[in-house]
Ligand SMILES: Nc1ccn([C@@H]2O[C@H](COP(=O)(O)OP(=O)(O)OP(=O)(O)O)[C@@H](O)[C@H]2O)c(=O)n1
């Protein structure tokens with residue numbers, strides 16, 4: 001079955017606060033996004049790669065590809081004003097009518113290649129695969145009156161990407177008005193009344209979001 005990955009890197013990196021968006025910042029000697037694309041190629045060199053970037057950063061990325069001699073084939077697509085819109089734009093440009101698509105944050109360069117492979121295997125069987133992690137800390141729910149209540153942590157999971165689906169179904173799911181609850185692709189899929197399947201993610205698969213994450217990224221690459 002044909003495999004596609006839509007790598008979304010169309011954000012501004014507001015919380016990182018750097019002039020150049022975080023997906024282009026070098027870690028271990030090359031931009032974050034190049035590490036991410038390389039893991040997908042390691043998982044399966046035949047995966048068709050769609051990369052979603054802010055339109056204004058196309059030339060920056062092309063220049064970086066020349067500078068770092070980055071030759072991996074990929075299709076560039078312009079991002080939108082939210083992650084939902086960027087994913088939708090990426091899905092619209094997949095040149096295949098069917099097959100499977102893994103949707104992944106460009107700023108999660110430490111996804112394990114085994115998680116990518118498992119997400120395609122599981123989505124082939126059940127239609128979807130969402131990478132998640134168990135919680136290690138205790139959990140409390142806070143309320144506006146300043147009180148808090150204990151929560152059973154085994155009832156919760158932290159959600160990562162990749163989130164992998166049948167192309168036909170996820171494209172259909174994205175034909176809706178964007179809602180605030182659509183913080184990932186699983187929520188868009190479930191909005192149709194379809195159930196998602198969870199698979200184990202990997203603990204290193206952090207979303208590079210704030211400055212401290214860059215130090216952790218350098219540490220992971222130095223091991
Ligand atoms: N309009 C957007 C917003 C986000 N993303 C992508 O979605 C992923 C997860 O988003 P996040 O970590 O929130 O990235 P940013 O939106 O760039 O960060 P911030 O919220 O701090 O501005 C990132 O790979 C980001 O580039 C995207 O493709 N298009």
Ligand SMILES: C[C@](O)(CO)[C@H](O)COP(=O)(O)O
Nearest residue numbers: 083105159160161183184207
């Ligand atoms: C998709 C995601 O990475 C799953 O954890 C997350 O929801 C993205 O959130 P953000 O608000 O774009 O940082």
